[in-house]
Amino acid sequence: MKPQDTLHFSYQALRAYPGRTALILLAMCIGVAAIILLTSLGEGARLYVIGQFQGLGSNLLIVLPGRSETTGGAPPLIGTTPRDLTLDDALALQRSPAIKEVAPIILGAAPVAYESREREVTIMGSTPSLLSARQLELASGQSLPDSNPRVATAVCLLGETVWKELFANRNALGEWVRIGGSRFRVIGVLAGKGQSLGSDMSDMVVIPVASARNLFNAPSLFRIIVTAESQGQLAQATQDIERITRQRHDGENDITIIAQDSLIGTFDNILSALTWALGGIAAISLLVAGILIMNVMLVAVSQRKAEIGLLKALGAPTAQVLRLFLTEATLLASAGGAIGLLLGLGGVLLLNQAVPDFSAQPPLWALIAAVVITFLTGLLFGSIPARQAARLDPVAALSGR
Amino acid sequence: MTDPFITLRDICRHFQVGDETVHALDHVSLDIHAGDYISVMGPSGSGKSTLLNALGLLDQTNAGSYRLEGRELTTLPEEQRAQVRREKIGFIFQSFHLIPRLSAADNVALPLVLTGMPAAVRKTKVQQALAGLGLQDRADHRPAQLSGGQQQRVAIARATIMQAPLLLADEPTGNLDSHSSAEVIRILEALNAQGITLIVVTHDTDIGKRARRQVRMVDGKVVADEH
Numbered sequence: 001m002k003p004q005d006t007l008h009f010s011y012q013a014l015r016a017y018p019g020r021t022a023l024i025l026l027a028m029c030i031g032v033a034a035i036i037l038l039t040s041l042g043e044g045a046r047l048y049v050i051g052q053f054q055g056l057g058s059n060l061l062i063v064l065p066g067r068s069e070t071t072g073g074a075p076p077l078i079g080t081t082p083r084d085l086t087l088d089d090a091l092a093l094q095r096s097p098a099i100k101e102v103a104p105i106i107l108g109a110a111p112v113a114y115e116s117r118e119r120e121v122t123i124m125g126s127t128p129s130l131l132s133a134r135q136l137e138l139a140s141g142q143s144l145p146d147s148n149p150r151v152a153t154a155v156c157l158l159g160e161t162v163w164k165e166l167f168a169n170r171n172a173l174g175e176w177v178r179i180g181g182s183r184f185r186v187i188g189v190l191a192g193k194g195q196s197l198g199s200d201m202s203d204m205v206v207i208p209v210a211s212a213r214n215l216f217n218a219p220s221l222f223r224i225i226v227t228a229e230s231q232g233q234l235a236q237a238t239q240d241i242e243r244i245t246r247q248r249h250d251g252e253n254d255i256t257i258i259a260q261d262s263l264i265g266t267f268d269n270i271l272s273a274l275t276w277a278l279g280g281i282a283a284i285s286l287l288v289a290g291i292l293i294m295n296v297m298l299v300a301v302s303q304r305k306a307e308i309g310l311l312k313a314l315g316a317p318t319a320q321v322l323r324l325f326l327t328e329a330t331l332l333a334s335a336g337g338a339i340g341l342l343l344g345l346g347g348v349l350l351l352n353q354a355v356p357d358f359s360a361q362p363p364l365w366a367l368i369a370a371v372v373i374t375f376l377t378g379l380l381f382g383s384i385p386a387r388q389a390a391r392l393d394p395v396a397a398l399s400g401r
Numbered sequence: 402m403t404d405p406f407i408t409l410r411d412i413c414r415h416f417q418v419g420d421e422t423v424h425a426l427d428h429v430s431l432d433i434h435a436g437d438y439i440s441v442m443g444p445s446g447s448g449k450s451t452l453l454n455a456l457g458l459l460d461q462t463n464a465g466s467y468r469l470e471g472r473e474l475t476t477l478p479e480e481q482r483a484q485v486r487r488e489k490i491g492f493i494f495q496s497f498h499l500i501p502r503l504s505a506a507d508n509v510a511l512p513l514v515l516t517g518m519p520a521a522v523r524k525t526k527v528q529q530a531l532a533g534l535g536l537q538d539r540a541d542h543r544p545a546q547l548s549g550g551q552q553q554r555v556a557i558a559r560a561t562i563m564q565a566p567l568l569l570a571d572e573p574t575g576n577l578d579s580h581s582s583a584e585v586i587r588i589l590e591a592l593n594a595q596g597i598t599l600i601v602v603t604h605d606t607d608i609g610k611r612a613r614r615q616v617r618m619v620d621g622k623v624v625a626d627e628h
Binding site: 001002005009012013015016306307309310311312313314315316317318319320394395398 | 454457459460479480483484485486487488490492494498500501502503507511512514515516517519520559
């Protein structure tokens with residue numbers, strides 16, 4: 001029997017039982033669509049988080065006070081330490097030739113008021129280096145003064161949202177706002193950058209680090225952002241930071257340095273595992289579909305005993321009967337898989353249109369796996385009924401026994 | 402005298418039914434010559450259908466020898482038995498056994514499909530076979546759209562499309578009215594006249610008596626063999 005004849009015969013058999021065929025197709029296509037949708041969500045989450053980190057800039061090191069002694073797992077974002085990082089610690093880092101910029105950061109929240117409007121806003125105290133290190137751009141005005149960072153000046157940069165809310169799109173440059181108890185002059189407005197590492201950079205006011213120290217009455221830094229001269233000098237910069245800080249901290253190594261790479265790597269691992277787990281859950285639905293195929297094919301074999309007996313009487317070898325029923329199961333699985341593939345991809349497309357910020361996309365391995373698994377499901381779960389059909393005794397089969 | 406087309410020697414077939422062993426075929430020996438027209442008659446359970454199934458290689462035998470064209474068949478593996486069925490034997494059943502979802506033409510073509518014949522060659526052969534039985538305008542009909550007589554004629558076309566030398570008919574008129582029965586018998590006898598060896602199992606003595614050779618079976622034994 002020629003392969004195309006086998007295919008045609010199986011196709012006609014499937015057409016003859018539309019209800020049964022539709023049922024299996026549905027089960028199969030739900031399974032495949034679930035794999036594609038769920039892995040797309042996982043992959044989308046992974047790309048989203050990595051995109052967030054990459055928004056930080058590439059030669060970045062983050063210095064946190066406190067030392068995490070544990071290894072493995074995600075690095076702590078907030079450490080605990082007996083010894084604080086100070087502004088002087090940060091300025092000392094500039095001695096290293098591997099380090100390009102140092103941006104000390106003091107973080108706090110304070111009400112910001114202009115005329116009758118007032119808002120509680122995150123206040124970031126830093127130096128002009130912050131803007132280049134975090135790749136922030138000014139929409140208008142100028143950056144923080146590049147003078148001695150120990151001197152407090154009463155100037156500030158407004159995030160885009162803050163500017164819009166307080167000034168209602170009017171010019172803010174040169175105006176005075178009140179932050180906490182002090183007055184600050186607006187010298188620049190940041191261009192909208194959107195989300196970066198979960199903090200909304202546009203809903204923020206940036207003031208000189210010394211001013212923040214006065215405002216919050218806190219001498220210690222929240223963290224220091226350091227950029228290396230180049231990606232190749234990240235290791236050197238890390239060493240230098242440790243060495244300089246240890247000298248200043250009585251020989252104790254009590255800081256944690258996080259390289260952006262390692263952060264990305266950690267999150268990448270976590271979220272990849274999540275994607276695999278989602279794919280695995282979806283694969284269970286394919287397994288269920290496979291068992292359904294097996295059941296329905298078993299019923300088909302017992303319903304079509306007379307046909308199988310006839311095929312044998314006409315001289316169809318055992319292997320041919322086996323092939324016919326296997327082809328039927330594989331055809332079902334593949335067609336269901338193909339429909340599921342389209343359905344899943346369509347769902348991803350819809351999802352991406354509904355949530356533009358989040359770009360879900362099916363990972364290639366999931367697409368390949370979905371196709372391979374459907375095919376194997378057909379073969380595997382079709383083989384038991386097919387073997388049963390092939391083993392039927394022709395005399396008994398012809399009489400419907 | 403030439404070698405017989407079929408030689409059966411001491412063929413036995415028994416089934417276990419509960420504690421009892423039923424001898425469906427009890428040392429059956431027959432010589433059948435090419436072009437013979439044989440009817441097999443007997444009461445229910447006499448083993449006549451079992452004999453036909455054994456001749457058609459549908460059923461295994463427990464003992465004895467079955468030679469077809471001088472070739473011993475009882476020891477063949479299933480794969481080669483299938484090939485013999487395909488090439489040497491045509492079957493006609495009481496209930497026609499047409500595949501309901503296939504058209505008359507596709508049903509007739511099935512044996513050719515199994516041999517891997519190309520579709521184009523198949524088509525002309527099937528058309529000729531259907532035309533020969535007056536079914537040319539029924540080629541695209543499903544079995545359910547055909548009368549019993551027409552269905553049996555489609556089945557005859559299917560059984561003869563491979564030009565097998567042996568035609569086995571198990572109660573071919575059992576489900577037909579007298580008019581269709583007469584027509585089916587006429588066709589089978591015409592095929593026999595062209596040289597095909599025809600063996601008909603039947604209850605109907607009128608049909609059985611038409612055969613040139615009449616075999617009577619009782620309890621798995623041949624009790625009469627009239628030439």
